Amino acid sequence: MSVTFPFGLPQNHNFSQFIYYHNFLNAGEIDIVRGLWQRNEEVEAKLNSGEEGFDDALRKTKVAFIEPQKENHWLYEKLGSLAIKCNQERYGFEILGFHYNLQLAKYGEGDFFNWHLDFGVGPISNRKLSISVQLSDPSEYEGGELQFMINDEIINAPKEKGTVIIFPSFIMHRVTPITKGTRQSIVGWIAGPPYR
Numbered sequence: 001m002s003v004t005f006p007f008g009l010p011q012n013h014n015f016s017q018f019i020y021y022h023n024f025l026n027a028g029e030i031d032i033v034r035g036l037w038q039r040n041e042e043v044e045a046k047l048n049s050g051e052e053g054f055d056d057a058l059r060k061t062k063v064a065f066i067e068p069q070k071e072n073h074w075l076y077e078k079l080g081s082l083a084i085k086c087n088q089e090r091y092g093f094e095i096l097g098f099h100y101n102l103q104l105a106k107y108g109e110g111d112f113f114n115w116h117l118d119f120g121v122g123p124i125s126n127r128k129l130s131i132s133v134q135l136s137d138p139s140e141y142e143g144g145e146l147q148f149m150i151n152d153e154i155i156n157a158p159k160e161k162g163t164v165i166i167f168p169s170f171i172m173h174r175v176t177p178i179t180k181g182t183r184q185s186i187v188g189w190i191a192g193p194p195y196r
């Protein structure tokens with residue numbers, strides 16, 4: 001690195017814009033999670049900013065929340081331990097736990113989540129890592145690509161059912177409109193103290 005007046009800062013050689021792990025959840029585990037979806041609990045997704053209200057241009061999705069109660073501890077523990085391991089290997093952020101409850105998202109035909117960051121002002125300034133678990137088989141839907149914008153390149157995340165994708169919450173990403181079928185995912189955020 002050529003730096004004028006170097007401070008001798010360490011570099012993170014293992015940083016990656018996103019990483020994925022195939023077969024993170026097996027078919028039985030996915031059935032349990034998909035079974036948590038109850039129509040009467042679904043809500044039209046809110047904006048990431050934490051503000052009340054909806055922005056139809058940014059996002060159209062149905063979500064439900066996975067409460068961290070006893071029956072769901074296995075999922076929080078499984079995702080939490082992977083996030084801790086991944087953070088140790090890749091990012092070295094200060095992390096303290098999940099930010100809000102895990103979210104179950106369901107995208108039907110025409111649903112999408114346009115380009116956004118999971119990080120921003122207010123409570124979401126504590127978000128460090130974002131997690132998405134693919135709960136639908138690629139044969140169940142068309143469109144619905146989880147994509148990352150890395151400079152001027154758009155990169156698709158893997159779609160295989162059971163794959164988990166982890167990325168820093170400050171990376172730009174989207175879910176393209178579903179053109180056929182339904183896509184489901186678990187979305188989670190890991191939070192910690194503000195960056196310093």
Ligand SMILES: O=C(O)CCC(=O)C(=O)O
Binds near residue numbers: 113118132146174175
């Ligand atoms: O459904 C997904 O895989 C990701 C959704 C997303 O980016 C979010 O809820 O912040």
Ligand SMILES: [Fe+2]
Binds near residue numbers: 116117118130173
């Ligand atoms: Fe997001």
